[in-house]
Amino acid sequence: MSQVEQIKETLKQELKHAVTAAGLASAEEIPDVVIETPKDKEHGDFATNLAMQLARVAKKAPRAIADDIAANINYEAAAIDKLDIAGPGFINFFMKKDYLSDIVKTALTMNESFGTTDIGAGKKVQVEFVSANPTGTLHLGHARGAAVGDTLSNILTKAGYDVSREYYINDAGNQIDNLVLSLEARYLQEIGQDASMPEDGYHGADIIGFAKEIVESYGDRFKDADTDKRRAFFRDYGLKRETDKLKDDLADFRVRFDNWFSESSLYEEEKIQPVLDKLSANGETYEKDGALWFRSTEYGDDKDRVLIKQDGTYTYLTPDIAYHQDKLNRGFEELINIWGADHHGYIPRMQAAIQALGYEKDQLTVQIIQMVNLFENGEKVKMSKRTGNAVTMRELMEEVGIDATRYFFAMRAAETHLDFDLTLAKSESNENPVYYVQYAHARICSMLRQADEKGLKPDHEADLSVLTSEKDQDLMKKIGEYPEAVADAAKRHAPHRMTNYVYDLAQTLHSFYNAEKVLTDDEQLTKARLALVEAVRITLHNALSDIGVSAPEKM
Template structure:
């Protein structure tokens, strides 16, 4: 438990004791006392609404309850400085600021680990995200999913979960056949031959590039081979090159997966049959119209789903069911899937499948990422993999910059729709909020460099000299960091890290303008402030790392 949490716990304990003492309820230990941080500093450091919550139980008006609590509150020898009753019955608690010095010491001592906690208790969590088909370039939606997914993983790991990040490769099914046929057509075109693209072909530039590469290497020899061999050639090479490209693009986006899981492997190792058999044995499968169905309506789905089509092939769902059972078999107790909103309707059937296999449906948690609407020249910019005019993730990064893109996508809640004005992002990139945080970091780095030149050294010896209003504001923000991470992990809301970064940077900028750090006439205070801003530097660096944004030493 960090210093801030200790103080909060102490307050909660004291309140609980006072409530018991005042005999407002029979058993105060059963109460879940909550503290909030008032927006207005005039209302103290912490506030509790417990007096209002107890109106029913205690059968008294809230202010009377509040007064009874205060009368019985033991503050002697604690960090509680004073307690006021305000408004309808809020308890406004002001604490001594001494404990905040511990925050600086903790940040300095823990360094890169500052902010981490054991809140997740080592729970084995698997996060599957992006998982785009290897048939084209990653686009805007994938970029948002990658930003949110990667940041969520970082946050979970920092909060003490055992996280594995995974990419499910859809390397089986129709779309791969289309890939092969599309590639063959582009291959012929690359060799100057007439060739028509298949009707459902992939028209992306990436296929053209890959075809050219292959044509340069293999020439016309491939085209003389029998159809089956040609198909296998284009399928295999297309997949490999598409996958290589995906991996490179994601690595350049600062996203690294622990596992790349092949759908085809499920066909080869019999896991699909195992899952199917289990569903059958559990009585959730039936035959109709020449197809094999999963009675998902038993588990709340709005219609039953086909598992094996009339032609004997599997639907997309079938290997996906086997895949999810395999995840559970690998020991994960929580499966978090990050899906685009266009797959929203798929959730009930997947949860149904998990339940039908005998597991708790809540083992699977799906975080839906809403669509990104791109605007260009003041108009909606439609993207389509099919027609090939998509704005790719790569292009976006080239135009806007990686830090800005990652920040932009993670700063809003995933379930909110998002408008991305490309012109604005490009033309006013210097006004992107990400620079605000990075600038704070660079400013600190600059001060620290000059401090060294002037012979100062950060010191925790005189932290009691920190007491100016802006210093306290910064200290409080730094102290919040571990709690912010734990909450963001618990609620799967990595965007809270971005919000926190803005707040911390704002607190620092404000402090910077109000107080001078380097002061040759006051060595003690200078070195205490150096310790303070070093704590901010550490916190900013750790927070930015969580969302995959760089912390520049200079700007």
């Protein structure tokens, strides 16, 4: 539990004691006590609406209840300096300030692990994201999914969950047949044969590149080869190269997966039929019109879904159900899937499947990633200027930079449409939130360098009692909010809260910087402020790292 949580918890307990001591309500009647941090500093460090919540039970006016609570609370035990009763019945608490310096010491001591909490209690969670077909290039939407999925995984880990990142490779089915046929056609074209691309073929430059590679290594060896053998080779080759490309692109985007799960392994390891058997045994399937159906409407889906088509092959859903069964078999208690907006109609049937297999609906959450629109100089960018095709993730990384790209994609709630302003993301100015935050970090590093030249280093033992200015205290409070911000973002699956937090922290630092000096003639104050800014630096660094953004020491 973090410092601030500890304080709040103690305050809650003392509030409960005060309520029972005042005879306002019995312990069982007291609702969950909510301690909030008021927006307005005049409303204290913390506040509670408990008196209003108790109005009905205690049959008294909220302000009168607040008076009773105030008269009965133990100031010393709750670490309260003073309290006010305000508005309709809020109780505002002004805390003894020594807790603030504890926050600084905790940050310095924990360093890179500052921000970790145990609210996840080691729960095994799997985050599956990107999972783009291995048939082409990663685009904008994938990049957003990658940024959101990776950031979410980072903060879940920090909040104490046992997280595994997974990529589902759709390496079975029609699209792979198409990949093979496309590659075959390109290969034959490369060696001067008259071959046409399949109807739904992949026309990307990457396929042509692979065909050229094959010609370089193998010449025209496959010209008259047995079609099945040739295609088997092209299948393996194409998949390998496509998957490698995905891995490279994502690694360069600072996204790594714990597991790359192959769809075709479900076939090879015969994991599909047992799941069909289980569904049938549970009475969740029936036959109609020569097909096998899943009664997904039993679990709120619009219509039942076909599992085995008339021609005897599976629909896309079938191996996907087996895949989710496999995930659950691997011991994951909670599954988080991050899908593109075009898949959102697919959610009810997948959730139905989870339940039909005997699991709870909420063991699967699906986070939808909404569409991304690129803008440059106020104009909508439809196509890449370089290639004339849709803008790829790699182009974005190269043009905008990884830091800005990651930050911008993490910045907005995933389920909202995102306008990505290229001009802003590329600008090296205060308008650009990424630079604004990074600048705060660099500024601190600069001060630390100058202190270092004078032989001063941030010291865990510094006497922080001299940090009494408003800006000092604002900063300490803001640092103290970090573990909660992480926990909150994790609980709500809301990675964009981290960019909000880190921006706030940077703002508080810049404001402090303009109002107070760190390196002064007053040695005690200098030491205290060095410890303070080092704690800010650690927090900025950690929060940026959650988002996948670097924390530069110079700018």
